[in-house]
Amino acid sequence: MTVAAPIDHPAFFGDQHGYYERVREDGPGPRLVRNPHGLEYWLVTRHADAKAVLLDARFSKEPRRAARALSEAGYPDQGPGSFFLPLVNSDPPDHTRLRALVSGAFTPRRVAELGPRVEEITHQLLDEMDRLHVPGTESAPVDLMAALAFPLPVLVISELIGVPHRSRAALIGWATRMLTVSGAAGGGPGERTRRLGLWFGSLVGARRPGVRVERAPEEQPDLLSALIAAHHQEDRLSDEELVSLLVLLLVAGHETTTGMLGNAVDALLRHPDQLAGLRAEPELLPGAVEELLRYETSLARTTLRVAREDVEVAGAVIPAGAIVSVSLAAANRDPDVCPEPGRLDITRERAPHLSFGHGIHFCLGAPLARLQVRTALGALLTRYPDLALADPGQPQHWRPVGDMRGLLTLPVRLTEAPGAAA
Template identity: 55%
Template sequence: MLIDDREFLADPHAAYARLRETGPVVPVRDPNGVEYWLITRYAEAKAALSDPRLSKDPRRAASGLAEGVFLPMVNSDPPDHTRLRRLVTTAFSARRVESLRPRIEQIADGLVDEFQHGATVDLIDAFAFPLPVLVICELLGVPPAHRAALRGWAARVLQVGDGDSPRARARRLAAYFTKLVAAKRPLVSGSAHAQPDLLSALICARDGEHRLSEDELVQLCVLLLIAGHETTTNLIGNAMLALLRHPEQLAALRADPGLLPAVVEEVLRHDGPLGRATLRVATEDITIAGTLVPAGAVVSVGLAAANRDGDRFTDADRLDIGRSDGKHLAFGHGIHFCLGAPLARLQGAVAIGTLLRRLPGLALDDRAAQWLPTGLARGLITLPARLN
């Protein structure tokens, strides 16, 4: 079955519904000719995300995956992944993330200050994109003078068809962070917890005798920048579109701002920032829901499909900010659960809350929102809105 063609991208949730009806594990092919097994239902998806027989290293595929961008913590298995994860977790503490709240609120308010009352604004370009880019730059300790250039380099790194390959864009970012690591390293001393920014903390992070190599440091910075802004931009944009399209849900949130955390979770389930998890490779013959997946075969977990599985969620296609059965898979599951989930949740709640507090007359513009032309990410290119 063909996925990610024009018809699929026009309504991916309807396409995933058809695939769920076909079966929990479905053979598919993308427009580039890459063939893999797509997992469509919640129970099977959750199990696959933590199955050690499904490797994250694309080099283990029988064919067709070795040309993409290789990022060590995304594309590795234990014990390498365990070592990297432990080192990064040491620096990426909950305390460090929560300490960013006042600054995130300040950045969000500053972006809204630039809006002109009564005008039309693109909420992606003017708000949902710059907010997480500025936050991740500050978290990493990117000097203020470099942030505008880095924002341009990072723009839509995962987007296809804009004249520059993902690998070339990743190399450009790696070259920048190589210089930044070299500049910061002589200034770092003391423990990871004592550092003023995450990159400095990563430079001095250690677990016994293990430390991050220079290449691992650089590639982690690239990963944090890409994952730290692309998915959060999608989360904010998807949330605002969903709320503006569902006025009864928006009214309930305006009446009770304490629902913001629940809103973030429901948007992550209903229309999360990723359509599918990054690809996995079967290291041996595996039987999933009665289907034999041979060794070397590529497997994709359909996060968007699983998160609307009617066997797991009541009235799964409906946006319901009061939902009580919302244990979604938007951030994955198992050892590869998204390390940046707390930061994404925090930024999502602050962003939505700021827009609704500051712009009580916000409404969708007559022009249609535009979606990214990819099945991997699920996010908006533009979201025109009126500032009534």
């Protein structure tokens, strides 16, 4: 069965949750949908089905299999490199080997060690925001995406990887352009991946053994050093895998966390009762972050999987070779696991959201993403008691990217006009 309205149609981005709800109510099991390019694939929207598919090894993420399936479906060529992002697009044993190489950078201990630095970076960015208005006067609107949500994750990932300080400003600008309309129009995903790969290739070349590293002796070894060391061990990491891992860490760590932070702030500002509750009880922040992740996840759908064989999911037979995607946004609002799923409630007993995926591809960077969102929200609420949307009547401007859910801009006011509260 094909859903009448194509997915990712321009109207879809303004009513994503309504679309997924209509698909879910159309009947149990996955549904066959069609995007504006004419590509048909199976969309999984229910929470139980999503977990089952994400755990099922019969659905492959091997890049050549996905590229072949898309080619056979007549989908426009995405260019070289579109699918080779290891960890995201690989199956065991390659996925197991690659995940082991980077998992040490995301242990609870390592993330906790990054906490003070994340807080420092956050306040540095907010200091820059403060310079945009005169104390005691109504502030001009500030785009919170450009001022905080875009640069924070890039700076944190740069810190983790070991990007030299002199290169970070350029990387912020480059990565930010990828998340804007103009950046999205500047070549397909394969071309953007290729360009970023060239940039990281030059960075790797500058960090080969024997090349002086810009790092204080007391600092911990960064992830890039560890990956280069693994590269020089036989059969551990190829040149292509090394660069692609770095590309993935930046793209995944930046894009998803930027979206999470923007979505969380926007949701709170559009629900004044929830914002007031969080201000009154700041100890609710960790649970509030989980509810905000459930309510408006930045990863709306998983990357594509391909059925290795005929697979039955909730009564629907997905044929061998068919393309499948799981809607995490829809699964998070499944009423079977979350009562009143369209209502934001920061005191809700934690609903089992899938915003970081499930199974062997569960997001390695989830602890770091949570840390950044908690830190940024806490700092914003403490520093700006009058923080508000610049124009509450204006609709959100979502990025026109179907698998991601993130704002292009988030204009806010940091202070009220004198006497405005009277």
